[in-house]
Amino acid sequence: MDYFVTVKGSVLPVSVSLKKMKQVRLKVFPSGEIKLSVPTGTPEEWIAEYLNDKAGWIEEKLEFFIQTRAIEKEKHFVSGSSTRILGRQLTIQVYQARRKQIIREDSVLNVYTPETDQQIIDKQVNNWWQKTSKEYFQDVLNRLYPIVEKHGVQRPDICVKKMRTLWGSCSRTNQKINLNFYLYKASVPCIEYVVLHELAHFLYPYHNKEFFDFITVHMPDWQYRKQQLDYEFVIGI
Structure with missing residues (x-):
């Protein structure tokens, strides 16, 4: 409607x-x-x-x-454009080099590439983002999984993909958590909230009182984290 x-x-x-x-x-x-x-x-x-x-x-x-x-003009990764990683604003610098490499140094994301085609450079950064964000999300899962493990929940796999309207989702049938490709922009507390939210769904499928009581016990400030995520998170890269 x-x-x-x-x-x-x-x-x-x-x-x-x-x-x-x-x-x-x-x-x-x-x-x-x-x-x-x-x-x-x-x-x-x-x-x-x-x-x-x-x-x-x-x-x-x-x-x-x-x-x-x-501030964030990220249709293409070119020198002088910017992005956010884990809540921090980074300036992108692209350099011609013999081999592909991406290095984050303080507030700069250095992209080294032998390519001159912008689409190929964009793909290089997107591939790096996919791999790096998944590794980070796995680390967060490692820290939070014991909360549900003691309730008999099998350790889920993580899948990172681009989603338009969700930070995350889970499949109880496939034992999988899907996290938004762009969630890597958010601050650490916000990412932790999303991961715990999805883990809790393996115990409580619906957003009922039991679900939110469980999250409150293990993350008392979850509402503040959610508010920050809703206000600051920007989909698109």
Whole structure:
């Protein structure tokens, strides 16, 4: 269903989904897309009023993404462009070299390559990002897995892939956790929250009271971490 919200005089479309859930979930994406998920049976009048009440919050989100896009221009990896890794802003520098190599030094990501074709350079960085982020996510999993291991949960595998709207997901059937390719941009506490969230789903499939009680016991500040992730995370590289 499509609804609308007025932000700074502009009427913006909102994609609304009715789902089998207990909580309301409103998300604004860097593309400007606005999505609202509500429990099945939620009255249309309530949805319209809720969006009207959230207009100020939506405006803040959109303004943040506009400001961020001015900093992070990552359609191509060229010298002078920037990215974020583990919450830190990095400047990208590309150098001609005999062999391919990528080295992170403090606030600089040095890309060494014999290539001159921009698409090939972009692929080199994306391959490095895929490998490096997975290694890091594995380390986080190693630290957090014992929390669910004692409850008989088999150690899951990690798959890193590009996702448009989710930080992570899990497959109980395949014993696998999927993490967003772009999550490597987020700060360490935010990444830890996503990994624990997905691990908890192996014990509690739904976002019910037991699920959130379990996370609260093992990560009391999870709500703050989630808030930081929702506010700072930018999809796209």
